[in-house]
Amino acid sequence: MTAVSTYLLTGMALFLVGLHGLLTLQSMLRRIIAVNLMGSGVFLVLTALAARVPDADPVLHALVVTGLVVSISATALALRLHGAIQRHREDDDS
Amino acid sequence: MAIAEIILDATLIGLLLVMGLGTLHTRRTGASIALFAGFGMILALVWARLGAPDLALAEAAIGAGLTSALLLRAASITEEEEISIPARRQWLSWLFVAVVFVWLALHVIRLSTPVDSPSLPNLVAGHLADSGVDHPVTAVLLNFRAWDTLLELLVLLLALLGFRQVARRNQHPYDADSHPAPWPLLKAWSRSLAPLLVVTGMYLLWRGSESAGGAFQAGAVLAAAFVLLRLSGQLPVVHWSRWTVRLAALVGPALFLTVAGASALAGEGWLDYPDGMSTPLILLIEAAATVSIAVTLAFLVSGEEEDIAE
Amino acid sequence: MALLIALTALTMLAAVWRLLNGPTTADRLLSVQMLGTTSIAVLLLMAEWQQQSHWRDVALVLALLGAVISAALVQLLRPVQKRDPARQRGQS
Amino acid sequence: MTLLLEALCIALLMGGLFFFLTGALGLLRFPDTYSRLHAVTKADNVGLGLLSAGLALSAADFQSTGFMALIWLLVMASGATSAQLLARYQREQDQQEPPTDGDR
């Protein structure tokens, strides 16, 4: 059990926890967080794979940087939609 | 020594899992979001532990910083809600997750030994001298796989476009009427913090060609400075309807596309920088990309509402 | 050195406990701040341990962003309590 | 001399660790938000200060020492400011709601 494999497994676990959350949770905010967790899990798998070689694989690091940006932009969009839906509902109620 | 490393790994992984589970399943929204912010910090430590400085920087700025700011802003307009999950079928779904995990784990564990044959890290190291920069991650991002980065900038741009379209007619959650005026202390603090952020952003950009750092990290830090100043009410609302603002958001992808097109027309091919020009071109593109990323992230995080009169 | 790092990291567990159990929002923000400071300490120690200076950059960014977040969020969180729809509409 | 320096360095690092541990303990055990605030900020600032001092002693160059000093100052300032802000925020909350309802 090397450090790399433990982190690989942790990444997988986070991915699954996120997926489970996305599918079972009711609250939209939590589901958005869940998708973020899935992303972190995948990035952890990628980075753990990068750590297998002595000087860490720069290609994988670049891929994760790219992925991080995707995830924040999508999160911002999702949260905006969520907020808009909430306010819309409030307006309808009144 | 080895034992100490195991303790460190175990602590980090334990924290990661506890916070990951907690952020999804704790009852209060506030706790959930605070846990998520902490999760980002731990993740930055994990990247450091795995020898990925670029990721640690990006995570510290984006994951721990901007994403939690986003979530908190969202929570501030959401009613505090307590979630209660029906406990009946809960264990069944977790059992299913556990089974899938074991199945995945059996395959994934085999990947922990490196591949021997054509290994990209060696290729990167071999061509680093020709790439125009000294830092391998920057070389991959802006030279070897520049096409990914170009499309990435478009992703960011499209997120912003989608973001702007939602709730255009509604009022923005953060407007001066519903929030109390910022405390003077906050104002003073942000006035002294913002220049430091700007300097750090510039520093990260400048260091990017030789060491960890680069456009994404620098852009995120600059965006944080902007958000802070906006929140403490020291910057006016930025309007998308001004063409300068649009230009700032577009300059990164536009310049990148221009370089790509020009190199296809006049040079060797799409995104093939001419000899000797790689370093200045990469620096130029990075600087432009930083501006675009900073502006876009600032819009996304501070959630500016704009031209309603349009 | 590694042991020192590990022990410092262990103190984060306390912050997580406080995060999970609250009871007030200020407590949680405080724990996040504590987590941030501890992370910075760990990063500085790692920089010394592995003799690599870029962890200090990370620590700096973390410190800066932590400061931004805790300052900005206090401001953002304030109106939550006031957001009682009926009362708000009554005022406007 | 070097021995003395090393001993001092280790002592400082240990001191830093001690303050982190006490801070954690305070966060766990202190009864209300204000005292926890007090515990965390004090312990964190001193802890990080001692750690950076210890590391600075063994550091090779001035650049890293300067960096650590900057980070420490930043954390201290940020800690002080956000402690202020948090305390005020908490007071605002307490004033709004009866103190018995501490669950917010």
Add this chain to the structure above:
Amino acid sequence: MNLALWSMAIPLVSGLVLLLAGPRQVRRWGGYLTLVASMASGLTAWYALQSTTIQLRQYLLLGNWEEGLAIRLELTTLSALLLLFTALIHGLVALYARFSRHGISHAYWPLSCLLHGTLAALWLSGDLFNLYVTLELLGLTSIALLTQSGARAWRPALDYLLLSLAASLCYLLGVAMLYGQYGLLDITLLSDMTQNDGATRLALILMTGGLMLKAAMWPLHGWLPAAHASAPTAVSALLSALVVKGPLFILWRLWSEVAPIDAAVQAGPLFAAAGIAALIGGGYASLRSPYIKTLVAYSTVAQMGYAMMALGLLLFWQHPQMHVALWLFVIAHGLAKASLFMAAGEIQNTLGTRRISALRGATQTVPIAMFAFAVAGGSLIGLPPSGGFLSKWVLLGPLLNDPWHWPWAAGVFLGTLVSAAYVFRAVIMGFDRVHIKRPDLNPDRTAQWLAMLPALLVWAMALSGNWLTAWLGGGGI
């Protein structure tokens, strides 16, 4: 190769130009610029297609770096054809959006241009991670387009966004596992290396799951009807005709190139079976739908079943004719679906209701749109001599030769019956002359004719069937 790159760059650049220009300018000439861009892109794609007849497979290693290090862009006859198809559909939809009376907001133009460019990048890419980025880009563009119809699209857009993110993360995890095992991202290089072992299969399963979710393939189609039906008409047309085809293309490349051949043969029947389930399930849902646009959206789910079936049988038998059938089908469906959505939108706008019962008497009130609906529907059913017929004919050819394959053929016939049922349900209602629903507005004749245009093209496809089959047959696997 450069021609194909221009075909991609032209819409991207025009998208950026449109963003930079102020709303007033975009309102004035945005539509025209989009039309010109799609035409120019189509023209370059046409020349690229010509060049592939000389050299079947061209590739470009970006930045002229070594194989494996660089991102590979690939131009085959198929990708050139898809470039042309994208430009064509984009142009047709832009024509409709520009001249229809129920105009579209100015924000539509840059987004549709960027969508076109993204798809072009996807058709050309030969790198697993680059495909991930194009997928994300495609997803976000679709969301941005979707949110144009305002508050009622928010909820479907959010669901779509979250699912699409989860799907791309599944895909990315698969990519990570492949990279972990083989150390490569380049599809062409990977295709020589992959072995049929557990980790590879797992990676393929993860990626397939993600892509099927993105392509709304049965059983992962739940998000599609709400999303596609709530978008503005022109956007629905683009989403249904083009966007779902992107993940399908990646799926095809994955299984026909990356996957080891024995794994592909094992997976084939599963795909085909899911395809039949999609045909029947989607068709039934479409038949039961109370709204016009939902009917059309569910029909996309059903029709993707044919694509999945063709893909599955292609993998199962490795029969090149299935490859032709698959892509003929994609093109025919794209044209027909664009027409169908535009006609549905026109009918809906004119009659002022979304309900399908409003179609009563539509042959009299909105005759041209109704005719377009019927004509496009005819292609979906596969009436000769439409493009839909052509693709089905190619698909059925090998199925009918061998008695053992007849069950699959029966599946196709069953699917045809179901699609006939839901198309005729709407059309027959249109001929009802007793309970005519009077239109709220004057019918917009130009827009109706424009909605008809793709339907006419899909029938014209049968005339050029020889070329298409030759191109696809020659440039295939």
